[in-house]
Amino acid sequence: MSKVAFVFPGQGSQFVGMGRSLAEQSAAARDVFERADEALGFSLSSLCFEGPEEELRLTVNTQPAILTTSVAVLAALREKRADVTPDYVAGHSLGEYSALVAAGAMAFADAVKVVRARGQFMEEAVPAGQGAMAAVLGMERQALQDVCEAVTASGHPVQPANMNGPGQIVISGTAEGVRLAGEQAKAAGAKRVLPLNVSGPFHSSLMQPAAEKLKAVLTDVDVKDARVPVVANVSARPETAAGAIVDNLVKQVAAPVLWEDSVRWMADQGVTTFVEIGPGKVLAGLIKKIAPAGTTIVSVQDMESLHELLNGGVLC
Structure with a gap:
């Protein structure tokens, strides 16, 4: 049924x-x-x-x-x-x-x-301006996870935050972490990275x-x-x-x-x-x-x- x-x-x-x-x-x-x-x-x-x-x-x-x-x-x-x-x-x-x-x-x-x-x-x-979120389009979950872990290891915390659907994952973290992860995601094959107009790094550590x-x-x-x-x-x-x-x-x-x-x-x-x-x-x-x-x-x-x-x- x-x-x-x-x-x-x-x-x-x-x-x-x-x-x-x-x-x-x-x-x-x-x-x-x-x-x-x-x-x-x-x-x-x-x-x-x-x-x-x-x-x-x-x-x-x-x-x-x-x-x-x-x-x-x-x-x-x-x-x-x-x-x-x-x-x-x-x-x-x-x-x-x-x-x-x-x-x-x-x-x-x-x-x-x-x-x-x-x-x-x-x-x-998180103080205003210090956190950020961005939607990453056209990238597999594990590949994006790897990018986020590498950026976090460099001292700029960022992580996948919303698993919205196939090829649409939102990342969240420090403003610098999100910026770096976005750049590296595009270099690794992501189609687009869209910064979100939000007031903080929601669903992150x-x-x-x-x-x-x-x-x-x-x-x-x-x-x-x-x-x-x-x-x-x-x-x-x-x-x-x-x-x-x-x-x-x-x-x-x-x-x-x-x-x-x-x-x-x-x-x-x-x-x-x-x-x-x-x-x-x-x-x-x-x-x-x-x-x-x-x-x-x-x-x-x-x-x-x-x-x-x-x-x-x-x-x-």
């Missing part, structure tokens, strides 16, 4: 206006935005709906904004089809928190406060201070066993036990996101339909390059795309 996975986007999928039409048309979605405003003590909903973009782009705002929009889309879906339960959930980096809310492992009000703190800790971990702070915050959060298996970024394997979920969230901040591995694992388990829930279509684009031919991939971020999903016979 074919299986369904709900997947949730991470940082980089945000845009001004996200969730606005949904909140106007769905009471359940509107309630999620109102609960976020109440939990955080400021109008996150206004930031999502109206901007300004430079404020929304700040990691400390982006993380709760994407989480809230994703959970609002999920709430609107469940408002229409309360019986729909995926076989697996997964999220890219920050998106793992949306997946945990979807799986009943973390209350939304807790999750939105945790990711706000997570964003702050990640901003503080330089984020360890943020991981330690996050661990302290999570000790006060009531994390439950997941009702649906959550395919973890750090292992690309399913997890339902509360203790292991917390451990994975702490590790995840300073460890690579194994997205390609996660999608392949779900496909191997019989997942034939991936539903991306949240702003943008980043994950759908990545999954198309990973999943087998014939896989159904749908992105839902507003009422129009939600109606297409519900009327298209994808969710039986």
Whole structure:
């Protein structure tokens, strides 16, 4: 029997206006935005709906904004089809928190406060300008790993951070480490190296201070066993036990996101339909390059795309 996975986007999928039409048309979605405003003590909903973009782009705002929009889309879906339960959930980096809310492992009000703190800790971990990230296109994973290890050995830490798909790997580390690794990757045959407009070296060992702070915050959060298996970024394997979920969230901040591995694992388990829930279509684009031919991939971020999903016979 074919299986369904709900997947949730991470940082980089945000845009001004996200969730606005949904909140106007769905009471359940509107309630999620109102609960976020109440939990955080400021109008996150206004930031999502109206901007300004430079404020929304700040990691400390982006993380709760994407989480809230994703959970609002999920709430609107469940408002229409309360019986729909995926076989697996997964999220890219920050998106793992949306997946945990979807799986009943973390209350939304807790999750939105945790990711706000997570964003702050990640901003503080490395002084501005000292860290960097870049997307390396057209290079095998092991070859890029070798380049990063050689540059790190020369005193400039850099490592693969996001295994996004075949020939698309993001590296992260010191600004000099990323620059040197990018140059050496191109010399070794990479097609392109694209610097990313991010505020820090996320998912690298330089984020360890943020991981330690996050661990302290999570000790006060009531994390439950997941009702649906959550395919973890750090292992690309399913997890339902509360203790292991917390451990994975702490590790995840300073460890690579194994997205390609996660999608392949779900496909191997019989997942034939991936539903991306949240702003943008980043994950759908990545999954198309990973999943087998014939896989159904749908992105839902507003009422129009939600109606297409519900009327298209994808969710039986």
